[in-house]
Amino acid sequence: MKLLCCPVNGLRPVSEFAYGGEVRAMPDPATCSDDQWADHVFNRSGIPGVKIEWWYHLPSGVWFHAERDVVADRVLRTWMPGEEAAP
């Protein structure tokens, strides 16, 4: 991956972006157990595959989602959170 398509700014060099990690659901801190919370804080799905991630366009301050193959380093699509993913 050398270019990444920001849903707002279009195709930009990857050096303009920061990686924000995999998109994960947060358990409710008020009701979950200590073990569930520790699992959320520390544990990750470290295995390879296609993952949905957070990325950030530094110059414009845009956070968005990218679906990426973390073995081939190929981005399948990017979209704004809450919006329908582009095909």
Add this chain to the structure above:
Amino acid sequence: MPFQLLRFALSSKHPEPRMFRTPERLKGSYDAVIIGAGGHGLAAAYYLARDHGMRNVAVLEKGYIGGGNTGRNTTIIRSNYLTPEGVAFYDQSVRLWQDLATDFDLNLFYSTRGHFTLAHTDSAVRTMRWRAEVNKHLGVDSELVGPEAVKAACPQIDLSCGGNAPILGALYHAPGAIARHDAVAWGYGRGADQRGVEIHQQTEVLGIDIVGGRVQGVKTSKGYISTPRVLSAVAGFTPRITHMVGLRTPIYVHPLQAMVTEPMKPWLDPILVSGSLHIYVSQSARGELVMGASLDPYELHSTRSSLDFVEGLAAHMLDMFPFLSHAKVNRQWAGMADMTPDFAPVMGTTPVEGFYLDAGWGTWGFKATPVCGMTMAHTVATGRDHDLIGAFNLSRFARYELTGEKGAASVGH
């Protein structure tokens, strides 16, 4: 020419035996199976056979001996870490390194150079002083020195770093060393092999059989083996193995890259690390400058290398050594680093009985090869964590008892 060498020319058969046997096929069962024939897996096999009398052991390697991070690392050996647990552990490793070449009867090119971690900011100076005090308290040779000590050890350096990041001081660690990485894997491998351990290259572990929370056996690309004990020492492949046994861990994988220049006359004696410039450099016995930087910025399960890396590293190297502008880069490469949130490893027993982990070695595990082998062999043989690795158990995360080594491990591997 030494007669030793002449023998090879005169003999029609190769007069030296191979370093390792190539066992014909897997046996049906072993007392222990070690996944990964990197330095760590082979060292564990060596100490299992030598110190615990466990010889019915197989080391399974999907590629070739030392072809993982062991053969890709920049071989910095030091013990100037930040936590008392870390310092005690790495110090034991530095001690083990001293006798290793004699143990193996093999030249490891172990070369004590002295190691400077440069500080370019007040906060970095503060961390260096903290590390120096922890180290001294635990009997490790470290001290905070001024810029003039850096200049004296390395007259070629531009102390102002091009005016961008003047060097204010450094943590100096006299025992800092480099070694020949391949020879370490070969030495441990040969020593294990001579004691009856079988090393199976081109043999991939595809699954691990668990019955009633206990390890029963291992599925491999060359057939099934039953065994009550499995040690995983697979560095960047760890998440795939823990997934096979249903364990969740904090380990995530980013590439770490490195590069070397063309060989030049010896001019750089010490090892230099700069956390602010994100670079480190040493000169190998061959005369190449071995250089590295921090991790690639995002998850990737690949050993591809990138031009971005060379550009960034070279730019910062020129801040310190402008005269290198005409030096050519000969090679670059990458390894898959198994990172943890606290920059300390994940070692020892796990909730799965008979399944042991030696992982989370990220960018800093080569120096620990001897002590990992020794402590993991003890752990596998007795079923209990060795005293030196209690602070590294996987269970620390659920207790929020992290072993914070980031200040000592993030750039200076």
